[in-house]
Amino acid sequence: MAMSNEQSILHIEDVYKSYGDKLILDNIDLSVNKGEFCTLVGPSGCGKSTLLRLILGQEKADHGALTINGHAAGYPDTERGIVFQRYSLYPHLTVLENVLLGKHLSKRRWYLPWVASQASKDEAMHYLDVLRLSAAANKYPHELSGGMQQRVAIAQALIMKPPVLLMDEPFGALDPDTREELQLFLLELWDKEKLTIFFVTHDLEEACFLGSRMLVLSQYYADDRGEVARGAKIVSDYALPSVALSTEIKTSSVFQELIGSVRQQGFDPSVLQHVRDFNLEHPDSFQTLLDQERSG
Ligand SMILES: Nc1ncnc2c1ncn2[C@@H]1O[C@H](COP(=O)(O)OP(=O)(O)OP(=O)(O)O)[C@@H](O)[C@H]1O
Ligand SMILES: [Mg+2]
CATH class of the missing domain: 3.40.50.300 (P-loop containing nucleotide triphosphate hydrolases)
Incomplete structure (x- = not known):
């Protein structure tokens, strides 16, 4: 062994x-x-x-x-955190909300990203910054290119600190x-x-x-x-x-x-x-x- x-x-x-x-x-x-x-x-x-x-x-x-x-x-x-080929973003949530959701995806309870604490939002913004997506924080997935969407998916995974x-x-x-x-x-x-x-x-x-x-x-x-x-x-x-x-x-x-x-x-x-x-x-x-x- x-x-x-x-x-x-x-x-x-x-x-x-x-x-x-x-x-x-x-x-x-x-x-x-x-x-x-x-x-x-x-x-x-x-x-x-x-x-x-x-x-x-x-x-x-x-x-x-x-x-x-x-x-x-x-x-x-x-x-x-896991990143798939596509479909990991929720279309009705903004980029920031999608990343905030990542933090809670693995927990089995309801989570509403729009009532997130300031600390959580700051943390999500940090990851958006790392992924060079700060300017897109309030956009919706359909407003982004495919490459940007995959970067959001990576931020969503990284915020779980896997x-x-x-x-x-x-x-x-x-x-x-x-x-x-x-x-x-x-x-x-x-x-x-x-x-x-x-x-x-x-x-x-x-x-x-x-x-x-x-x-x-x-x-x-x-x-x-x-x-x-x-x-x-x-x-x-x-x-x-x-x-x-x-x-x-x-x-x-x-x-x-x-x-x-x-x-x-x-x-x-x-x-x-x-x-x-x-x-x-x-x-x-x-x-x-x-x-x-x-x-x-
Ligand atoms: N839930 C499941 N029930 C039954 N068979 C399954 C299930 N999931 C996968 N398989 C079978 O297991 C094998 C391996 O599937 P898997 O998806 O892991 O392959 P892969 O290497 O990821 O393929 P690809 O490169 O196409 O993504 C396949 O023959 C698939 O049909
Ligand atoms: Mg496969």
Whole structure:
């Protein structure tokens, strides 16, 4: 068993998850350190969002342990902000009210943002300021561009002060220019606010560009278990070079080669790496193999 060290903010071990008789996640092991910008890619339907829901405590694993800051997922102390692709803003509330609501979204009681205390409003304005949205505080979501709406969604999540900011394809609905602009913006925010981020995307270029660490989740691999139903595993775990605050790197050959090898290792059903040969190069990576996987 891998011990979680003091830096480890998210620890997942031996996690299995199925829906009905379909195994989705198949023995997931993952330890993420504070301050990491962790990106997760994988073929559509492999279980990326399912893993996020387990971390969020919205769903229970069939087996295994998930802890955040040492507490079981779903424990009140582990309140996390999450940013989805879209639809997290209430259309009839202003930007400020939407952010205020974020502060209370995780609490199971009625909350009316228009009777918020001055202290709460000041706090919400602080986050709007950080997200460069102060001027839009009294606007309604439909008056904002898609990129601005996603920044409001990020403010809504950050005000919960989550130990790990979870993001599920947050830029998936944006046009390419806005997407790139928000990628750079998020990198700056991560650096400045010392965030720990867990970011799901199926855009390989985005994952390589943003991450300080990149995980590949995939159902395409081989082991010695014989004829059993398999779910997805983490098949690659890369430590990426420290973050460049320019998009120029995207056109470099090293970058393009990395994308090519990730595409092959995780997305090509005809390339089946053996569990013992997974590319788990990140220093925090660990793998709990079953006996029949270890032999051979
Ligand atoms: N509540 C549910 N009940 C039954 N099956 C589900 C449920 N949620 C997800 N699944 C199934 O689990 C698998 C993984 O779904 P998930 O949404 O986690 O994939 P994903 O990797 O996020 O895909 P995408 O890249 O398309 O967002 C899929 O086959 C999906 O159909
Ligand atoms: Mg998904």
